Amino acid sequence: MRMRAVIATCGFAACVAAFAQGPAAVPPVPGTGIASALFGLREMDMHIHAGMEREIPLNEWIDASVKDGRRVIVLLDHLELYRKTPEEYQAWAKEKKFPAWYTGGSAGHKALMADFDAAIAGRKDVILFKGWEISEDELDTGLEEAPMRMAEVIGWHISPHNVGDPPDGTKLIKRIQQVKEAQKRFPVPMILYHPFTMRIENIQRKAAAKGRDLKTLTVDEYRFFQPGQQEQAASLLKGGSVYIEMASASAAYFNDPIVREAMIADIKPLAEMGVQFIVSTDKHHATKGEKSFQPEAYCAPCGITPENTNTIVRELLAQRARRALDRGAPDSAAKP
C-alpha cells in the first residue's frame, strides 16, 4: 500500500513537471548571445550554382545575390556535370544556351575552383566559400576523390527518385551514416540538400500521374519520418558537422496547408532536438524575374533560426582561418 502510494506520487510529480515545461523549445546554441555576431537567415545562401550553368560572368552572378541581401554564399556546381566528354559538353551547353565556361574533367575542376578562389580573394562585400554538390548515389557507388579535396564544403543532392520510392526517414538516416563515414576521409562540413522537398515533389508527381486531385493527399502520406526516426537522425547528427538544408522550394509548398502541416511535423522536432540547418536559394540559372529570398516564412514555423543556421558559417570560417595559420600566413586568414 505504502509502495503504491510512492509510485503514484512520483508519477504525478513527473507529469506535473512535464506539463509545466510545455511543448519542447528549440534549444539555445552556445555562443549565439550576441545578435550582431550572427547572420540573418536571408543574409546566407549556402547553395548556389555558380559553374557550368551560369549565364553571366561569376562576379555579376554574385552581384545579383549581394543586391538582394546575401552576405555569406557557398558557390558550387554539380560534380557530375564535369564527367561529360568534350563533345557531350559542347552539345549540352549549346542546347541549354550556356556559355562554355569550363571543360570537363580535372582541368574543369581546377578552372572552376580557380574562379571561385579569385572571387573569394577579390570580393570584400560578401564572404564566399567553395564546394560541390554531389549525387547521393555516389555514397553507394564510390567517390571521386581529387575534386572533393578542392572543396571547403560538400553538399549531397538527395534525389526525388521520381521513378522510384520517395526519400524518407530510412533513406535520410542511411545517408547521414554514410556522410559521417565519408567525412572521416574528407574532413569538411557536409550538408544533406533538400531531403524534405524532394519527397513532396515525388509524391505530388506520382499522384498527378495517376490523375489524383492533389488536394486529397493527406498529412500522413506526406510525412517523411516514421515514429522514432527523428530521434535517431538527431542523435546521429548531434555534435557533428553534418547539416540539413531547409530548401527554398519549401516556400511554394507551404502554400498548401496539408504539406505545411506535414513539413512542420517532420522538421520542427529535429530543431527541438538540436539539429543544425542551412538556408539557401539553390539558384541555378534563373536571372530573370527572380523573387527576393525570404526564408523566414517557412523557417520560423519549423524552428529554424539564425542561431541554428549560423553554426556552419562559423565552422567554415574557423576551418579557413586554421588552414591559413597552418600555411604560416596568419595575416591571410580571409583568403581560401
Ligand SMILES: [Zn+2]
Ligand atoms: Zn540538388
Ligand SMILES: [Zn+2]
Ligand atoms: Zn543544387
